[in-house]
Amino acid sequence: MKILIVEDEDSLREVMIRSLEKERYVVESAANYQDALLKINDYDYDCIVLDIMLPGGSGLHLLEELKKMRKKDSVIIVSAKDSIEDKVTGLDLGADDYLTKPFGVMELIARVKALLRRTEEERKISGKE
Numbered sequence: 001m002k003i004l005i006v007e008d009e010d011s012l013r014e015v016m017i018r019s020l021e022k023e024r025y026v027v028e029s030a031a032n033y034q035d036a037l038l039k040i041n042d043y044d045y046d047c048i049v050l051d052i053m054l055p056g057g058s059g060l061h062l063l064e065e066l067k068k069m070r071k072k073d074s075v076i077i078v079s080a081k082d083s084i085e086d087k088v089t090g091l092d093l094g095a096d097d098y099l100t101k102p103f104g105v106m107e108l109i110a111r112v113k114a115l116l117r118r119t120e121e122e123r124k125i126s127g128k129e
Contacts, residue, residue, distance in 0.1 A: 001025050001026065001046040001047070001118055002025070002026045002027075002028070002031070002041055002043070002044075002045050002046050003020055003026070003045060003046060003047045003048070003049065003112065004027075004028050004030065004036070004040070004043075004045045004047075004049070004050075004073075005017055005020075005028070005029040005030070005049045006029070006030045006036040006048065006049065006050045006051055006054065006059060006062065007029070007031070007049070007051045007078065008031050008032060008053075008054050008055055009051075010031070010121055012101075013029055013031065013087045015105055015126070016105065016108065017029055019105045019108070020109065020112065021110060021114075023109055023113075025112075028043070028045075030055070031055070031100070032054055032055040032056045032057075033054045033055065033056035033057030033058070033059075033061070033062065034056050034057070036054070036059075036062055037048075037057075037062060037065060038067070040062065040065065040071070040073070041069070043073075044071065044073060044085055045073045046073070046074065046116055046119065047073070047074045047075070047076065047112055047115055047116060048066070048073050048074070048075045049075075049076050049077070049078055049108070049112070050062060050063065050075055050076065050077050050078065050095070051079060052077060052078075052079040052081055053079065053081070058113050059077065059079070060089065060090065060093055063077075063090070063093045063094055063095060064093060064094075065076060067093070067094045072120055073096075074096045074115050074116070075094065075095045075096055076095065076096060076097040076098070076099060076108075076111055076112065076115060077095045077097070077098045077099065078099045078100075078101060078103065078108070079098070079099075079101060080100070080101045081098065081100075082100040089098060089099075095099060096115055097111050097115060099111060
């Protein structure tokens with residue numbers, strides 16, 4: 001399983017990468033909007049962990065671009081923005097989950113696993129495995 005972490009805070013990004021790699025996921029990362037857009041254009045991911053506030057642009061715009069490309073990558077938003085409106089906006093744009101900062105890395109791992117499990121089950125049901 002391949003995961004993309006889009007997070008501009010170096011220490012948080014590194015903790016997420018190390019923790020997910022310990023779970024035996026292949027993890028790539030981007031620290032800004034432009035790098036994330038390039039990776040999303042070039043590769044498919046099983047899950048994208050996406051911060052909203054990024055240097056060079058909004059994670060919500062990346063989510064919109066992902067949907068315009070008709071990509072099926074699952075998305076978990078991680079953000080310090082914790083209002084109900086922010087959460088609803090992210091989910092309405094196509095995110096599969098929304099995790100508010102600060103969060104425990106074990107919770108992130110559990111949510112990634114749950115999301116990937118649901119995605120795998122949907123593939124089995126639709127016969128696309």
